[in-house]
Amino acid sequence: MSKADLGKLFSLRKVDPATTNGANDSHQEPAANPENYQDNGFRQAGRLEGSVAGLRVCLARIHHDHRQAARENRAHQDVLMRPYREKLQNHEHDAGQLHDEVVSIKDRRIPNLKERIETLKKEISDIRQDPKAHIGHESGKAGFIIGLIILLFLTVYLFVFYSSASYSAFFKTFEITNIGVANSIFDPHAITKAIADGITELVLILTIPFVFLGLGYLIHKVQAASKWEKYLKVFLLVLVTFFFDTLLAYEITSKIYEIKGQSGFTAVPDYTVHMAMENVQFWIIIFAGFVVYLIWGFVFDIVMEAHRQLDAVAVAIRERRSKITDTESEITKLEGEQLRKEEQIALHRREAAKLREFIEHGFVFNKDFKQCIYQFTQGWMAWMRGRGLPMGDMDKANEVVQGFIQVNFGEDAAENMIE
Numbered sequence: 001m002s003k004a005d006l007g008k009l010f011s012l013r014k015v016d017p018a019t020t021n022g023a024n025d026s027h028q029e030p031a032a033n034p035e036n037y038q039d040n041g042f043r044q045a046g047r048l049e050g051s052v053a054g055l056r057v058c059l060a061r062i063h064h065d066h067r068q069a070a071r072e073n074r075a076h077q078d079v080l081m082r083p084y085r086e087k088l089q090n091h092e093h094d095a096g097q098l099h100d101e102v103v104s105i106k107d108r109r110i111p112n113l114k115e116r117i118e119t120l121k122k123e124i125s126d127i128r129q130d131p132k133a134h135i136g137h138e139s140g141k142a143g144f145i146i147g148l149i150i151l152l153f154l155t156v157y158l159f160v161f162y163s164s165a166s167y168s169a170f171f172k173t174f175e176i177t178n179i180g181v182a183n184s185i186f187d188p189h190a191i192t193k194a195i196a197d198g199i200t201e202l203v204l205i206l207t208i209p210f211v212f213l214g215l216g217y218l219i220h221k222v223q224a225a226s227k228w229e230k231y232l233k234v235f236l237l238v239l240v241t242f243f244f245d246t247l248l249a250y251e252i253t254s255k256i257y258e259i260k261g262q263s264g265f266t267a268v269p270d271y272t273v274h275m276a277m278e279n280v281q282f283w284i285i286i287f288a289g290f291v292v293y294l295i296w297g298f299v300f301d302i303v304m305e306a307h308r309q310l311d312a313v314a315v316a317i318r319e320r321r322s323k324i325t326d327t328e329s330e331i332t333k334l335e336g337e338q339l340r341k342e343e344q345i346a347l348h349r350r351e352a353a354k355l356r357e358f359i360e361h362g363f364v365f366n367k368d369f370k371q372c373i374y375q376f377t378q379g380w381m382a383w384m385r386g387r388g389l390p391m392g393d394m395d396k397a398n399e400v401v402q403g404f405i406q407v408n409f410g411e412d413a414a415e416n417m418i419e
Helices: 003-008 017-025 034-048 052-072 074-129 131-135 141-170 181-185 190-197 199-222 227-263 273-277 280-361 368-387 391-409
Strands: none
Touching: 034 052, 034 368, 052 368, 052 391, 074 280, 131 280, 141 190, 141 199, 141 227, 141 280, 190 199, 199 227, 199 280, 227 273, 227 280, 368 391
16 A cells, blocks of 8 residues: 555545534534445545555544544533533532541541440449449448348258257157257257158258248248238238247147156146246247247348349449440441441542543544444445455454454543443
Protein backbone atom coordinates (compact mmCIF):
# COMPACT_ATOMS: atom_id res chain seq x y z
CA MET A 1 0.00 0.00 0.00
CA SER A 2 1.51 3.34 -1.18
CA LYS A 3 1.62 6.59 0.73
CA ALA A 4 -0.74 8.04 -1.84
CA ASP A 5 -3.25 5.30 -1.04
CA LEU A 6 -2.98 5.97 2.71
CA GLY A 7 -3.50 9.67 2.10
CA LYS A 8 -6.72 8.98 0.30
CA LEU A 9 -8.07 7.32 3.49
CA PHE A 10 -8.30 10.74 5.10
CA SER A 11 -10.41 12.21 2.28
CA LEU A 12 -13.74 10.67 3.21
CA ARG A 13 -16.86 11.95 1.58
CA LYS A 14 -17.93 15.33 2.90
CA VAL A 15 -21.15 15.56 4.78
CA ASP A 16 -24.04 17.66 3.56
CA PRO A 17 -24.11 20.86 5.68
CA ALA A 18 -27.85 20.52 6.19
CA THR A 19 -27.31 17.08 7.60
CA THR A 20 -24.61 18.35 9.93
CA ASN A 21 -26.72 21.23 11.18
CA GLY A 22 -29.60 18.89 11.85
CA ALA A 23 -27.32 16.66 13.83
CA ASN A 24 -26.14 19.60 15.93
CA ASP A 25 -29.68 20.62 16.66
CA SER A 26 -30.37 17.15 18.07
CA HIS A 27 -27.03 17.01 19.94
CA GLN A 28 -25.48 14.57 17.44
CA GLU A 29 -21.74 14.54 16.72
CA PRO A 30 -20.72 16.26 13.42
CA ALA A 31 -19.48 12.99 11.88
CA ALA A 32 -20.03 11.73 8.36
CA ASN A 33 -23.51 10.47 7.53
CA PRO A 34 -23.71 6.81 8.73
CA GLU A 35 -25.47 5.91 5.50
CA ASN A 36 -22.19 6.69 3.58
CA TYR A 37 -19.96 4.38 5.68
CA GLN A 38 -20.90 1.17 3.92
CA ASP A 39 -20.08 2.67 0.50
CA ASN A 40 -16.94 4.19 1.97
CA GLY A 41 -15.88 0.82 3.37
CA PHE A 42 -16.38 -0.81 -0.03
CA ARG A 43 -14.39 1.93 -1.76
CA GLN A 44 -11.53 1.91 0.78
CA ALA A 45 -11.25 -1.88 0.59
CA GLY A 46 -10.84 -1.56 -3.15
CA ARG A 47 -8.15 1.09 -2.83
CA LEU A 48 -6.25 -0.92 -0.22
CA GLU A 49 -6.97 -4.31 -1.79
CA GLY A 50 -8.66 -5.51 1.42
CA SER A 51 -5.41 -5.64 3.42
CA VAL A 52 -5.56 -6.11 7.20
CA ALA A 53 -3.14 -3.22 7.78
CA GLY A 54 -5.31 -0.94 5.67
CA LEU A 55 -8.42 -1.97 7.62
CA ARG A 56 -6.72 -1.07 10.90
CA VAL A 57 -5.78 2.36 9.53
CA CYS A 58 -9.34 2.98 8.34
CA LEU A 59 -10.84 2.02 11.68
CA ALA A 60 -8.34 4.26 13.48
CA ARG A 61 -9.28 7.14 11.17
CA ILE A 62 -13.00 6.70 11.88
CA HIS A 63 -12.21 6.61 15.61
CA HIS A 64 -10.12 9.78 15.29
CA ASP A 65 -12.84 11.66 13.37
CA HIS A 66 -15.55 10.82 15.91
CA ARG A 67 -13.28 11.61 18.82
CA GLN A 68 -12.37 14.99 17.33
CA ALA A 69 -16.02 15.74 16.64
CA ALA A 70 -16.92 14.84 20.24
CA ARG A 71 -14.27 17.21 21.60
CA GLU A 72 -15.42 20.09 19.41
CA ASN A 73 -19.10 19.68 20.28
CA ARG A 74 -18.93 20.47 24.04
CA ALA A 75 -22.66 21.09 24.32
CA HIS A 76 -23.32 17.60 23.05
CA GLN A 77 -20.67 16.18 25.40
CA ASP A 78 -22.29 17.95 28.33
CA VAL A 79 -25.54 16.20 27.51
CA LEU A 80 -23.82 12.83 27.15
CA MET A 81 -21.87 13.37 30.38
CA ARG A 82 -25.02 14.06 32.39
CA PRO A 83 -25.55 10.42 33.50
CA TYR A 84 -21.93 10.26 34.66
CA ARG A 85 -22.30 13.47 36.63
CA GLU A 86 -25.41 12.04 38.26
CA LYS A 87 -23.50 8.89 39.16
CA LEU A 88 -20.72 11.07 40.57
CA GLN A 89 -23.22 13.02 42.68
CA ASN A 90 -24.78 9.78 43.93
CA HIS A 91 -21.40 8.38 44.96
CA GLU A 92 -20.43 11.63 46.68
CA HIS A 93 -23.81 11.82 48.44
CA ASP A 94 -23.60 8.20 49.61
CA ALA A 95 -20.00 8.68 50.76
CA GLY A 96 -20.97 11.83 52.68
CA GLN A 97 -23.95 10.15 54.30
CA LEU A 98 -21.87 7.14 55.31
CA HIS A 99 -19.17 9.47 56.65
CA ASP A 100 -21.74 11.19 58.87
CA GLU A 101 -22.86 7.79 60.17
CA VAL A 102 -19.27 6.77 60.90
CA VAL A 103 -18.65 10.03 62.76
CA SER A 104 -21.83 9.44 64.77
CA ILE A 105 -20.68 5.93 65.68
CA LYS A 106 -17.11 7.00 66.57
CA ASP A 107 -17.81 10.28 68.35
CA ARG A 108 -21.21 9.73 69.94
CA ARG A 109 -22.64 6.22 70.06
CA ILE A 110 -19.55 4.21 71.08
CA PRO A 111 -18.36 6.82 73.65
CA ASN A 112 -21.86 6.87 75.16
CA LEU A 113 -21.83 3.08 75.49
CA LYS A 114 -18.35 3.12 77.05
CA GLU A 115 -19.52 5.78 79.49
CA ARG A 116 -22.49 3.56 80.37
CA ILE A 117 -20.10 0.67 81.10
CA GLU A 118 -18.03 2.85 83.42
CA THR A 119 -21.22 3.97 85.19
CA LEU A 120 -22.31 0.34 85.69
CA LYS A 121 -18.86 -0.63 87.03
CA LYS A 122 -19.01 2.26 89.48
CA GLU A 123 -22.50 1.16 90.59
CA ILE A 124 -21.18 -2.36 91.25
CA SER A 125 -18.40 -0.91 93.40
CA ASP A 126 -20.88 1.35 95.23
CA ILE A 127 -23.28 -1.55 95.87
CA ARG A 128 -20.51 -3.53 97.54
CA GLN A 129 -19.49 -0.57 99.67
CA ASP A 130 -22.95 0.81 100.46
CA PRO A 131 -25.75 -1.62 99.51
CA LYS A 132 -28.42 0.42 101.29
CA ALA A 133 -28.03 3.35 98.90
CA HIS A 134 -28.87 1.14 95.91
CA ILE A 135 -31.13 -1.68 97.15
CA GLY A 136 -32.73 0.00 100.17
CA HIS A 137 -31.17 -2.10 102.96
CA GLU A 138 -27.88 -3.41 104.26
CA SER A 139 -26.46 -6.59 102.81
CA GLY A 140 -26.67 -8.48 106.15
CA LYS A 141 -23.53 -10.47 105.41
CA ALA A 142 -22.32 -10.52 109.02
CA GLY A 143 -25.78 -11.44 110.33
CA PHE A 144 -26.01 -14.22 107.76
CA ILE A 145 -22.66 -15.76 108.73
CA ILE A 146 -23.28 -15.52 112.49
CA GLY A 147 -26.84 -16.78 112.17
CA LEU A 148 -25.74 -19.66 109.95
CA ILE A 149 -23.14 -20.79 112.49
CA ILE A 150 -25.69 -20.66 115.33
CA LEU A 151 -28.25 -22.44 113.16
CA LEU A 152 -25.83 -25.27 112.40
CA PHE A 153 -25.09 -25.88 116.08
CA LEU A 154 -28.78 -25.67 117.02
CA THR A 155 -29.59 -28.16 114.26
CA VAL A 156 -27.01 -30.59 115.63
CA TYR A 157 -28.43 -30.11 119.13
CA LEU A 158 -32.02 -30.71 118.01
CA PHE A 159 -30.98 -33.79 116.04
CA VAL A 160 -29.19 -35.27 119.07
CA PHE A 161 -31.97 -34.28 121.47
CA TYR A 162 -34.94 -35.58 119.49
CA SER A 163 -33.19 -38.76 118.35
CA SER A 164 -32.23 -39.55 121.96
CA ALA A 165 -35.58 -38.46 123.39
CA SER A 166 -37.56 -40.47 120.83
CA TYR A 167 -35.43 -43.54 121.50
CA SER A 168 -35.91 -43.11 125.25
CA ALA A 169 -39.65 -42.61 124.84
CA PHE A 170 -40.37 -45.45 122.44
CA PHE A 171 -37.72 -48.14 122.79
CA LYS A 172 -35.46 -47.68 125.82
CA THR A 173 -35.85 -49.88 128.88
CA PHE A 174 -34.98 -47.83 131.95
CA GLU A 175 -33.06 -49.14 134.92
CA ILE A 176 -32.82 -47.73 138.39
CA THR A 177 -29.29 -46.54 137.64
CA ASN A 178 -30.26 -44.29 134.70
CA ILE A 179 -33.36 -42.46 135.84
CA GLY A 180 -31.66 -39.08 136.15
CA VAL A 181 -32.53 -36.21 133.84
CA ALA A 182 -29.39 -36.53 131.72
CA ASN A 183 -29.57 -40.30 131.38
CA SER A 184 -33.27 -40.27 130.68
CA ILE A 185 -33.05 -37.72 127.85
CA PHE A 186 -29.59 -38.01 126.31
CA ASP A 187 -28.47 -41.52 125.52
CA PRO A 188 -25.04 -41.43 123.84
CA HIS A 189 -25.60 -44.95 122.51
CA ALA A 190 -29.08 -44.35 121.12
CA ILE A 191 -28.10 -44.83 117.46
CA THR A 192 -25.86 -47.82 118.21
CA LYS A 193 -28.62 -49.50 120.21
CA ALA A 194 -31.17 -48.69 117.49
CA ILE A 195 -28.96 -50.38 114.90
CA ALA A 196 -28.71 -53.43 117.11
CA ASP A 197 -32.47 -53.47 117.72
CA GLY A 198 -33.41 -53.23 114.03
CA ILE A 199 -33.63 -51.01 110.98
CA THR A 200 -37.12 -49.74 111.89
CA GLU A 201 -35.95 -48.28 115.19
CA LEU A 202 -32.93 -46.70 113.45
CA VAL A 203 -35.06 -45.07 110.75
CA LEU A 204 -37.52 -43.74 113.32
CA ILE A 205 -35.01 -42.08 115.63
CA LEU A 206 -33.12 -40.62 112.65
CA THR A 207 -36.21 -39.13 110.99
CA ILE A 208 -38.06 -37.77 114.03
CA PRO A 209 -35.62 -34.79 114.37
CA PHE A 210 -36.49 -33.80 110.80
CA VAL A 211 -40.16 -33.67 111.74
CA PHE A 212 -39.41 -30.85 114.18
CA LEU A 213 -37.01 -29.16 111.74
CA GLY A 214 -39.74 -29.37 109.10
CA LEU A 215 -42.23 -27.75 111.46
CA GLY A 216 -39.75 -24.94 112.07
CA TYR A 217 -39.29 -24.47 108.33
CA LEU A 218 -43.07 -24.32 107.85
CA ILE A 219 -43.26 -21.53 110.42
CA HIS A 220 -40.87 -19.54 108.26
CA LYS A 221 -42.81 -20.24 105.06
CA VAL A 222 -46.30 -19.45 106.36
CA GLN A 223 -45.20 -15.93 107.29
CA ALA A 224 -45.69 -15.01 103.63
CA ALA A 225 -49.47 -15.39 104.08
CA SER A 226 -51.90 -12.62 105.05
CA LYS A 227 -51.68 -11.18 108.56
CA TRP A 228 -54.44 -13.09 110.40
CA GLU A 229 -53.82 -16.30 108.43
CA LYS A 230 -50.12 -16.10 109.21
CA TYR A 231 -50.65 -15.81 112.95
CA LEU A 232 -53.19 -18.63 112.95
CA LYS A 233 -50.90 -21.03 111.10
CA VAL A 234 -47.88 -20.15 113.25
CA PHE A 235 -49.95 -20.70 116.40
CA LEU A 236 -51.15 -24.10 115.16
CA LEU A 237 -47.64 -25.21 114.22
CA VAL A 238 -46.23 -24.15 117.59
CA LEU A 239 -49.12 -25.89 119.33
CA VAL A 240 -48.49 -29.13 117.43
CA THR A 241 -44.80 -29.01 118.30
CA PHE A 242 -45.54 -28.31 121.95
CA PHE A 243 -48.04 -31.20 122.02
CA PHE A 244 -45.48 -33.55 120.48
CA ASP A 245 -42.84 -32.50 123.02
CA THR A 246 -45.38 -32.97 125.79
CA LEU A 247 -46.05 -36.56 124.69
CA LEU A 248 -42.33 -37.34 124.62
CA ALA A 249 -41.80 -35.80 128.06
CA TYR A 250 -44.84 -37.60 129.49
CA GLU A 251 -43.72 -40.96 128.10
CA ILE A 252 -40.17 -40.59 129.45
CA THR A 253 -41.23 -39.41 132.92
CA SER A 254 -43.87 -42.15 133.03
CA LYS A 255 -41.22 -44.82 132.49
CA ILE A 256 -39.01 -43.24 135.15
CA TYR A 257 -41.96 -43.20 137.58
CA GLU A 258 -42.67 -46.87 136.94
CA ILE A 259 -39.01 -47.83 137.53
CA LYS A 260 -39.06 -45.96 140.82
CA GLY A 261 -42.28 -47.70 141.82
CA GLN A 262 -40.91 -51.12 141.01
CA SER A 263 -37.83 -50.50 143.14
CA GLY A 264 -39.90 -49.65 146.24
CA PHE A 265 -41.65 -51.93 148.71
CA THR A 266 -45.03 -50.27 148.56
CA ALA A 267 -47.51 -49.96 145.74
CA VAL A 268 -47.63 -46.59 143.94
CA PRO A 269 -50.63 -45.07 142.17
CA ASP A 270 -50.80 -44.85 138.39
CA TYR A 271 -48.96 -41.99 136.71
CA THR A 272 -51.30 -39.16 135.73
CA VAL A 273 -51.09 -35.91 133.75
CA HIS A 274 -51.44 -33.96 136.97
CA MET A 275 -48.48 -35.80 138.43
CA ALA A 276 -46.48 -35.11 135.23
CA MET A 277 -47.20 -31.39 135.44
CA GLU A 278 -45.84 -31.39 138.97
CA ASN A 279 -42.71 -33.27 137.85
CA VAL A 280 -39.66 -31.07 137.25
CA GLN A 281 -38.17 -33.61 134.84
CA PHE A 282 -41.32 -33.31 132.68
CA TRP A 283 -40.80 -29.58 132.17
CA ILE A 284 -37.06 -29.89 131.72
CA ILE A 285 -37.60 -32.35 128.86
CA ILE A 286 -40.21 -30.08 127.24
CA PHE A 287 -38.16 -26.92 127.40
CA ALA A 288 -34.90 -28.66 126.48
CA GLY A 289 -36.53 -29.44 123.15
CA PHE A 290 -39.39 -26.98 122.60
CA VAL A 291 -37.59 -23.77 123.60
CA VAL A 292 -34.54 -24.67 121.50
CA TYR A 293 -36.92 -25.51 118.66
CA LEU A 294 -38.44 -22.00 118.91
CA ILE A 295 -34.97 -20.45 119.01
CA TRP A 296 -34.02 -22.51 115.94
CA GLY A 297 -37.08 -21.18 114.13
CA PHE A 298 -36.26 -17.55 114.94
CA VAL A 299 -32.60 -17.95 113.95
CA PHE A 300 -33.64 -19.70 110.75
CA ASP A 301 -35.90 -16.75 109.94
CA ILE A 302 -33.02 -14.32 110.52
CA VAL A 303 -30.65 -16.37 108.36
CA MET A 304 -33.14 -16.56 105.50
CA GLU A 305 -33.79 -12.82 105.66
CA ALA A 306 -30.05 -12.11 105.66
CA HIS A 307 -29.64 -14.48 102.73
CA ARG A 308 -32.43 -12.68 100.88
CA GLN A 309 -30.62 -9.39 101.42
CA LEU A 310 -27.35 -10.91 100.27
CA ASP A 311 -29.13 -12.37 97.27
CA ALA A 312 -30.58 -8.94 96.48
CA VAL A 313 -27.06 -7.54 96.42
CA ALA A 314 -25.87 -10.42 94.24
CA VAL A 315 -28.84 -9.98 91.90
CA ALA A 316 -28.18 -6.24 91.60
CA ILE A 317 -24.53 -6.92 90.76
CA ARG A 318 -25.46 -9.69 88.28
CA GLU A 319 -27.93 -7.39 86.54
CA ARG A 320 -25.28 -4.73 86.07
CA ARG A 321 -22.70 -7.26 84.87
CA SER A 322 -25.23 -8.56 82.37
CA LYS A 323 -25.83 -5.01 81.16
CA ILE A 324 -22.07 -4.52 80.83
CA THR A 325 -21.81 -7.68 78.71
CA ASP A 326 -24.72 -6.58 76.51
CA THR A 327 -23.21 -3.11 76.12
CA GLU A 328 -19.81 -4.56 75.17
CA SER A 329 -21.53 -6.73 72.55
CA GLU A 330 -23.29 -3.64 71.22
CA ILE A 331 -19.94 -1.82 71.00
CA THR A 332 -18.46 -4.75 69.07
CA LYS A 333 -21.38 -4.65 66.62
CA LEU A 334 -21.00 -0.90 66.17
CA GLU A 335 -17.26 -1.27 65.54
CA GLY A 336 -18.00 -3.88 62.88
CA GLU A 337 -20.65 -1.62 61.37
CA GLN A 338 -18.18 1.27 61.40
CA LEU A 339 -15.58 -0.84 59.58
CA ARG A 340 -18.09 -1.90 56.93
CA LYS A 341 -19.22 1.69 56.38
CA GLU A 342 -15.62 2.88 56.07
CA GLU A 343 -15.03 0.22 53.40
CA GLN A 344 -18.15 1.41 51.57
CA ILE A 345 -16.94 5.01 51.84
CA ALA A 346 -13.59 4.02 50.30
CA LEU A 347 -15.41 2.22 47.48
CA HIS A 348 -17.68 5.22 46.77
CA ARG A 349 -14.69 7.57 46.80
CA ARG A 350 -12.74 5.37 44.38
CA GLU A 351 -15.68 5.25 42.00
CA ALA A 352 -16.19 9.00 42.36
CA ALA A 353 -12.50 9.63 41.58
CA LYS A 354 -12.75 7.52 38.42
CA LEU A 355 -15.89 9.34 37.30
CA ARG A 356 -14.37 12.74 38.10
CA GLU A 357 -11.28 11.90 36.06
CA PHE A 358 -13.40 10.69 33.16
CA ILE A 359 -15.68 13.76 33.25
CA GLU A 360 -12.72 16.15 33.29
CA HIS A 361 -10.51 14.45 30.69
CA GLY A 362 -12.57 11.89 28.79
CA PHE A 363 -15.38 12.05 26.32
CA VAL A 364 -18.39 9.93 25.38
CA PHE A 365 -18.98 8.49 21.96
CA ASN A 366 -22.38 8.80 20.35
CA LYS A 367 -24.15 5.49 19.77
CA ASP A 368 -23.85 6.14 16.00
CA PHE A 369 -20.11 5.52 16.24
CA LYS A 370 -20.58 1.79 16.68
CA GLN A 371 -23.09 1.71 13.82
CA CYS A 372 -20.58 3.49 11.61
CA ILE A 373 -17.97 0.85 12.39
CA TYR A 374 -20.35 -1.99 11.55
CA GLN A 375 -21.51 -0.32 8.30
CA PHE A 376 -17.94 0.40 7.24
CA THR A 377 -17.07 -3.25 7.95
CA GLN A 378 -20.03 -4.46 5.88
CA GLY A 379 -18.79 -2.46 2.89
CA TRP A 380 -15.26 -3.76 3.40
CA MET A 381 -16.44 -7.39 3.62
CA ALA A 382 -18.68 -6.91 0.57
CA TRP A 383 -15.68 -5.91 -1.51
CA MET A 384 -13.69 -8.94 -0.25
CA ARG A 385 -16.52 -11.33 -1.10
CA GLY A 386 -16.97 -9.69 -4.50
CA ARG A 387 -13.28 -10.19 -5.29
CA GLY A 388 -13.47 -13.80 -4.15
CA LEU A 389 -10.74 -13.45 -1.55
CA PRO A 390 -10.02 -16.52 0.63
CA MET A 391 -12.17 -17.10 3.70
CA GLY A 392 -9.04 -16.92 5.84
CA ASP A 393 -8.47 -13.30 4.79
CA MET A 394 -12.08 -12.45 5.63
CA ASP A 395 -11.71 -14.11 9.05
CA LYS A 396 -8.59 -12.05 9.77
CA ALA A 397 -10.44 -8.87 8.80
CA ASN A 398 -13.33 -9.84 11.07
CA GLU A 399 -10.90 -10.49 13.97
CA VAL A 400 -9.42 -7.01 13.49
CA VAL A 401 -12.87 -5.40 13.68
CA GLN A 402 -13.90 -7.44 16.74
CA GLY A 403 -10.65 -6.54 18.48
CA PHE A 404 -11.20 -2.87 17.70
CA ILE A 405 -14.75 -3.02 19.11
CA GLN A 406 -13.58 -4.85 22.22
CA VAL A 407 -10.89 -2.25 22.90
CA ASN A 408 -13.19 0.74 22.39
CA PHE A 409 -16.52 -0.57 23.69
CA GLY A 410 -15.59 -3.38 26.07
CA GLU A 411 -15.86 -3.17 29.87
CA ASP A 412 -12.15 -2.40 30.17
CA ALA A 413 -12.16 0.30 27.46
CA ALA A 414 -10.71 3.69 28.40
CA GLU A 415 -13.55 5.47 26.60
CA ASN A 416 -17.25 4.71 26.96
CA MET A 417 -20.22 4.73 24.66
CA ILE A 418 -23.88 5.47 25.42
CA GLU A 419 -26.17 2.78 24.00
